[in-house]
Amino acid sequence: MPEVTAxxxxxxLRRFADVVHDHAAELTELDSAIGxxxxxxxxxxxxxxxxxxxxxxxxxxxxALLKKTGMTLVSTVGGASGPLYGTFFLRVAGGLVGGQxxxxxxxxxxxxAGLEGVVARGRAEPGDKTMVDALAPALDAYDAAVAxxxxxxxxxxxxxxxxEEGCAATIPLVARKGRASYLGPRSAGHQDPxxxxxxxxxxxxxxxxP
Ligand code: ADP
Ligand code: MG
Ligand code: MG
Numbered sequence: 450m451p452e453v454t455a456x457x458x459x460x461x462l463r464r465f466a467d468v469v470h471d472h473a474a475e476l477t478e479l480d481s482a483i484g485x486x487x488x489x490x491x492x493x494x495x496x497x498x499x500x501x502x503x504x505x506x507x508x509x510x511x512x513a514l515l516k517k518t519g520m521t522l523v524s525t526v527g528g529a530s531g532p533l534y535g536t537f538f539l540r541v542a543g544g545l546v547g548g549q550x551x552x553x554x555x556x557x558x559x560x561x562a563g564l565e566g567v568v569a570r571g572r573a574e575p576g577d578k579t580m581v582d583a584l585a586p587a588l589d590a591y592d593a594a595v596a597x598x599x600x601x602x603x604x605x606x607x608x609x610x611x612x613e614e615g616c617a618a619t620i621p622l623v624a625r626k627g628r629a630s631y632l633g634p635r636s637a638g639h640q641d642p643x644x645x646x647x648x649x650x651x652x653x654x655x656x657x658x659p
Pocket of ligand 1: 480484485487488491492527528529530531533567570571572573578579580581626627628641642643644
């Protein structure tokens with residue numbers, strides 16, 4: 450079975466940076482409806498800084514690469530998404546310590562540690578209209594696929610599908626966390642920007658890993 454290496458993770462991060470850049474206007478448009486119109490620029494700035502850090506040095510081990518990514522996001526992205534995405538990558542890194550070639554089950558456990566970090570930090574539950582509504586179903590789909598014998602590529606493909614469904618399912622929800630929650634019922638009828646970028650994160654993974 451193919452495994453994920455630091456080179457694969459670097460492909461994922463570069464791909465996500467490209468995709469975020471291409472979707473920056475759309476992410477900001479979504480955030481203008483229920484937030485402060487900066488999610489696209491926040492994520493684009495953060496991922497450009499991550500690519501800058503990647504360009505500045507060799508990948509190193511998987512955990513070191515993702516730790517650098519998380520720290521870069523925390524330090525370059527203001528707003529909710531910087532600490533949340535930063536925590537995600539830092540916690541995924543923690544799940545990969547010591548490994549050079551990561552198998553499907555280990556990757557799944559590391560990604561779930563990332564989700565738990567996001568929840569510990571932001572206190573969002575499923576249904577609160579946040580990035581958790583894309584990430585949580587994605588990891589459930591990933592685990593189910595791996596339990597059924599799938600490799601990393603197929604499990605990530607299932608995860609990306611579930612993230613996109615979870616993202617679309619945020620449209621009717623009333624936000625209970627983040628800036629969108631200030632709008633109360635008026636937040637319904639709009640897709641959550643952070644769930645949208647998270648769906649892009651999972652699709653980027655499926656397109657570039659293992
Ligand atoms: P800000 O809201 O500070 O301007 P961004 O616009 O970059 O930050 O990110 C907004 C996104 O962050 C939201 O769409 C939502 O998905 C996510 N978010 C906000 N608060 C939380 C939270 N407490 N837990 C999880 N995700 C959150
Ligand atoms: Mg915003
Ligand atoms: Mg903001």
